[in-house]
Every structure is written in C-alpha cells, then in structure tokens.
Amino acid sequence: MSNKLIDKSFWVIVPAAGSGKRMQISRPKQYLDLAGKYLIDRTLDQLLSHPQISNIALGLTEHDYYWRESCWYEHPNVHVFHGGDERSETVKNGLEFLAQQHQIQHEFIMVHDAARPLISHAEIDALIANDNPIGALLAIPAKDTVKQSISANESPARVLTTLDRQQIWLAQTPQKFVANDLLLALNYASTKNMTITDESSALEMMGKHPDLVVGQPSNFKVTLPFDFIMANALMQYQLSDQRNKKQTKE
Numbered sequence: 001m002s003n004k005l006i007d008k009s010f011w012v013i014v015p016a017a018g019s020g021k022r023m024q025i026s027r028p029k030q031y032l033d034l035a036g037k038y039l040i041d042r043t044l045d046q047l048l049s050h051p052q053i054s055n056i057a058l059g060l061t062e063h064d065y066y067w068r069e070s071c072w073y074e075h076p077n078v079h080v081f082h083g084g085d086e087r088s089e090t091v092k093n094g095l096e097f098l099a100q101q102h103q104i105q106h107e108f109i110m111v112h113d114a115a116r117p118l119i120s121h122a123e124i125d126a127l128i129a130n131d132n133p134i135g136a137l138l139a140i141p142a143k144d145t146v147k148q149s150i151s152a153n154e155s156p157a158r159v160l161t162t163l164d165r166q167q168i169w170l171a172q173t174p175q176k177f178v179a180n181d182l183l184l185a186l187n188y189a190s191t192k193n194m195t196i197t198d199e200s201s202a203l204e205m206m207g208k209h210p211d212l213v214v215g216q217p218s219n220f221k222v223t224l225p226f227d228f229i230m231a232n233a234l235m236q237y238q239l240s241d242q243r244n245k246k247q248t249k250e
C-alpha cells in the first residue's frame with residue numbers, strides 16, 4: 001500500500017471538558033456508568049487498544065474531580081491538559097499543548113469526542129488509510145429525507161425545501177488533520193467569530209476539502225438521555241458477544 005500513514009502511530013486529542021447539559025443529569029455525561037465503567041474509560045479503552053494509537057491528549061476542566069476515579073488516571077500514555085469554554089477551544093488548547101510539550105506540529109493527529117464510546121478499530125483503520133493530505137473525517141451518508149426549515153428560530157418550524165440527500169453527510173469523529181493546519185484553521189475561525197462544532201468546519205473556512213470516510217451509525221455521540229440508553233444496550237451486547245466468542249474458542 002502506498003499510504004505513508006499506514007504504519008505510523010498517532011496522538012489523539014480527546015475533548016472531555018464539556019458539562020453535558022443536554023443529558024440533564026448532575027454529573028458530566030463522560031462520567032456516566034456505561035456497562036460497569038465510566039463512559040470516558042470505554043472510549044479510551046477503544047482508542048488505546050488500537051495498535052496505531054500511541055498517546056492521548058485529554059482535555060479536562062480544571063476542577064474535574066471524577067477523573068481520578070478513571071481506570072486510565074495517571075496512565076503514562078494519557079496526558080491531561082485544560083479544556084476551554086467551547087469544544088473548539090478545548091481542541092485548540094490540545095493542539096498548543098502538543099506543539100509546546102511534545103513538539104507535535106507537522107504530523108497528522110486525530111481528534112475524537114470522549115462522548116463516542118462505540119468507535120471501532122475498523123473505523124479508525126479506514127480513517128488512517130485515507131491519504132488525502134488535507135485530512136479526513138468519519139461521517140455517515142444521510143438515509144432519511146432531509147428538510148431545511150425557513151428559520152432556526154421559528155416554532156413550529158416550517159419547511160423551506162428538501163435537500164438532496166445524496167450530498168448530505170453526518171459528521172462524526174475521529175477526524176484526522178495535520179496538527180499545525182488545524183491550529184491555523186481554528187485560530188482563523190476564532191478571529192471570524194464563527195461557531196465551530198467540528199475540526200473539519202474550521203478547515204472548510206480556509207477553503208479546504210477534507211475527505212468523508214464512511215463510518216458506522218454505532219459511533220454516535222452520546223448527547224441525549226435516549227443516546228445513553230442506546231449506548232448502554234449496544235455496549236452490553238458487544239461485551240456478551242465477546243464473552244461468547246471467547247468461550248467458544250476455549
């Protein structure tokens with residue numbers, strides 16, 4: 001294979017400094033119990049068991065009292081930095097941390113939400129295998145009919161038009177970019193006061209076109225209480241499936 005990244009190992013920035021308002025519970029959602037472990041621990045298990053992920057830069061709030069109970073607390077490959085008020089600020093802090101503390105600037109890095117515990121190794125492999133020098137992200141093609149409303153502030157919302165579903169993709173993480181390119185793009189976006197909800201949008205503002213790599217619907221972001229119920233059920237299913245396969249081998 002000609003892709004230069006195939007044998008490389010990667011740092012992954014994991015933003016985990018959110019408070020999970022939409023989950024409507026007292027603790028941040030990354031510290032909910034997902035089949036016997038913190039949700040964030042499940043995410044880190046998946047990332048750090050991948051043979052090409054060497055280190056995690058983990059963005060936490062300054063007074064995160066839950067993290068010390070994590071099974072990855074003080075692990076030598078998990079490096080904590082302080083997150084910001086917005087997700088994009090957390091990622092920016094992570095990139096500055098990588099540049100200053102670990103001289104990571106010209107390499108590809110990945111960014112993955114702490115709140116996506118069901119990421120699989122096959123999806124990470126597909127992202128790594130992509131060779132667009134601008135970068136790439138996991139995303140899933142829209143399967144429903146997609147409507148655009150007249151306004152974001154109207155209730156009830158009214159339909160303006162139906163968008164061409166064949167061109168609509170729902171962005172996920174991980175997203176993979178050269179560390180410096182992403183930092184420049186995020187700095188540019190903040191000078192323009194644009195709301196940036198993923199890394200790709202910052203690159204898009206610079207006129208760049210990252211590749212969309214087909215992901216899996218199971219890699220959804222735990223955002224609402226319903227997502228948590230789904231994530232728990234899927235995680236329980238995966239764990240019991242793994243146990244059954246192990247027993248059949250023995």
Ligand code: CTP
Binds near residue numbers: 017086
């Ligand atoms: N995140 C972060 N720093 C922030 C906000 C979010 O590192 N200032 C992280 C979250 O911890 C999460 C990921 O970014 O892992 C995706 O964000 P989101 O799903 O919006 O999480 P929250 O911001 O915690 O949730 P909500 O928007 O419902 O408050």
Ligand code: MG
Binds near residue numbers: 018
């Ligand atoms: Mg948020």
